[in-house]
Amino acid sequence: MKPSPLTTTRGGRVLLGTFWIGLYFLLTIGPLAIIFFGHTPPGRGFWIELSVALGFIGMAMITVQFVITARIGHINGPYGIDVIYRFHRQISILSITLILIHPIMLFVADPAQYLPLLRIWDAPLRAVLAWLGLLGLITIAATSIWRVKFGLSYETWRILHSILAVAVLAFALGHVLGVGHYLEQFWQRGMWIGMAAVVVLVSGYVRLVKPLLMQRKPWRVTNVKRECGRSWTVELEPDGHKGMRFQPGQFAWVTIGRSVWMIREHPFSFSSSAERSDRVAFTIKESGDFTNHIGKTKPGTVAYLDGPHGVFTIDRRPDVKGAVFIAGGIGVTPIMSMLRTLADRGDTRRFMLIFGCPTWDEVTFRDEWPELEKRLNLKVVIVLDDPPKDWEGETGKIDEALLKRHLPEDRAEFEHYICGPPAMMESVRDVLPTLGVPAERIEMEEFELA
Numbered sequence: 001m002k003p004s005p006l007t008t009t010r011g012g013r014v015l016l017g018t019f020w021i022g023l024y025f026l027l028t029i030g031p032l033a034i035i036f037f038g039h040t041p042p043g044r045g046f047w048i049e050l051s052v053a054l055g056f057i058g059m060a061m062i063t064v065q066f067v068i069t070a071r072i073g074h075i076n077g078p079y080g081i082d083v084i085y086r087f088h089r090q091i092s093i094l095s096i097t098l099i100l101i102h103p104i105m106l107f108v109a110d111p112a113q114y115l116p117l118l119r120i121w122d123a124p125l126r127a128v129l130a131w132l133g134l135l136g137l138i139t140i141a142a143t144s145i146w147r148v149k150f151g152l153s154y155e156t157w158r159i160l161h162s163i164l165a166v167a168v169l170a171f172a173l174g175h176v177l178g179v180g181h182y183l184e185q186f187w188q189r190g191m192w193i194g195m196a197a198v199v200v201l202v203s204g205y206v207r208l209v210k211p212l213l214m215q216r217k218p219w220r221v222t223n224v225k226r227e228c229g230r231s232w233t234v235e236l237e238p239d240g241h242k243g244m245r246f247q248p249g250q251f252a253w254v255t256i257g258r259s260v261w262m263i264r265e266h267p268f269s270f271s272s273s274a275e276r277s278d279r280v281a282f283t284i285k286e287s288g289d290f291t292n293h294i295g296k297t298k299p300g301t302v303a304y305l306d307g308p309h310g311v312f313t314i315d316r317r318p319d320v321k322g323a324v325f326i327a328g329g330i331g332v333t334p335i336m337s338m339l340r341t342l343a344d345r346g347d348t349r350r351f352m353l354i355f356g357c358p359t360w361d362e363v364t365f366r367d368e369w370p371e372l373e374k375r376l377n378l379k380v381v382i383v384l385d386d387p388p389k390d391w392e393g394e395t396g397k398i399d400e401a402l403l404k405r406h407l408p409e410d411r412a413e414f415e416h417y418i419c420g421p422p423a424m425m426e427s428v429r430d431v432l433p434t435l436g437v438p439a440e441r442i443e444m445e446e447f448e449l450a
């Protein structure tokens with residue numbers, strides 16, 4: 001399928017991005033129309049109405065979260081998936097706060113009527129549903145913030161998160177319909193039921209349609225190669241289909257050696273050239289439950305890819321004079337994909353890679369850098385934390401002084417791509433503008449979504 005200009009051109013992305021923001025406000029503030037245009041129940045003061053309004057907005061925000069995190073290309077495209085996940089986290093905090101304020105305000109405004117609802121054992125069903133929803137929300141927040149402290153693996157947390165989110169929405173909907181204020185008219189009830197129906201459809205797409213589509217396009221592992229830096233390159237070929245077209249720097253959610261229905265997928269950047277959609281590779285560092293065993297994967301193992309995703313790609317900036325890539329550790333993988341692709345395309349623009357690693361033995365792809373320097377107008381600067389005795393190159397951290405020494409004079413016209421450990425990315429992002437790189441010329445890819 002040909003990619004839409006809405007996701008491939010800058011103007012298209014701005015248009016689409018603005019459209020989604022507008023729609024977001026409409027959907028989250030929209031339920032207030034029920035209050036404005038509905039019949040206000042008699043004898044209720046300002047604070048009770050405000051409390052209901054906050055509850056409505058909070059619930060609408062939670063409903064929209066399901067759509068935001070469904071990995072729909074047209075929604076993620078204008079912003080990038082890391083921005084979407086950050087937004088998801090921040091909006092979750094805001095919506096939980098609004099929903100918590102809702103009962104507190106009721107207790108303060110009319111304690112005689114609302115405080116008895118705290119006695120959950122003889123409270124009406126609509127109040128019990130509200131408390132269950134609130135408990136679910138607090139559990140979601142606590143397990144998301146303190147997942148590691150609670151000893152939850154990422155996969156367990158993800159399954160729990162999905163189940164609780166659906167339960168919270170069901171309880172909240174039951175509560176709203178049970179209370180019944182502002183729901184006399186069909187369109188008022190229809191608005192909430194419609195939003196819940198969208199959640200059911202989106203969940204069906206994510207949990208049923210998408211896995212089915214992926215199952216119809218399996219991949220086979222053809223080779224697993226050890227790389228420097230406790231990493232492995234896993235090569236895949238399509239099994240009975242044409243493969244996957246992607247832009248260099250993008251990533252996919254990868255399932256290897258398991259059923260597509262088990263939700264055991266992990267995001268990895270393509271490290272291979274985007275010029276080959278019929279043979280892709282991921283370079284994976286041992287760093288946890290799944291990745292520690294990746295080196296044992298046997299050729300012939302089945303794999304499934306959900307992708308491509310992401311906006312960290314030089315293909316979105318075809319007009320730039322050149323690019324500076326700044327990588328730390330395994331963050332070099334999307335950059336390797338970009339450089340291999342640029343070399344395959346015979347791109348003659350100027351490129352620079354500044355690559356920080358702890359030691360020489362951890363310089364991933366170290367044998368290929370000299371070859372890429374020959375194929376491209378590329379300068380590679382390796383920076384080692386702990387260099388060998390005879391090392392003559394750069395040492396220490398990628399800091400302001402080092403960047404000043406190496407960045408091209410006309411760097412303001414270069415696109416800068418940063419990927420690596422969070423601390424390194426933040427410090428480089430803060431330093432670049434002081435060296436004359438405009439903020440809009442800085443792109444980052446985060447490997448930590450959760």
Ligand SMILES: Cc1cc2nc3c(=O)[nH]c(=O)nc-3n(C[C@H](O)[C@H](O)[C@H](O)COP(=O)(O)OP(=O)(O)OC[C@H]3O[C@@H](n4cnc5c(N)ncnc54)[C@H](O)[C@@H]3O)c2cc1C
Pocket residue numbers: 153154155251264265266267268269270282283284285286287288289290291292310330333334446447448449450
């Ligand atoms: C856009 C993107 C591209 C990435 N590209 C690469 C790459 O090219 N090479 C590479 O080695 N690593 C890459 N990563 C990181 C990689 O996804 C994690 O290291 C891997 O999922 C860890 O899984 P684990 O079970 O071994 O470790 P765990 O100990 O279970 O997890 C370690 C951390 O990895 C993250 N993580 C684990 N599972 C998932 C998941 N299913 N979805 C999202 N995050 C998860 C969580 O933040 C978790 O705290 C990328 C991550 C992202 C977000």
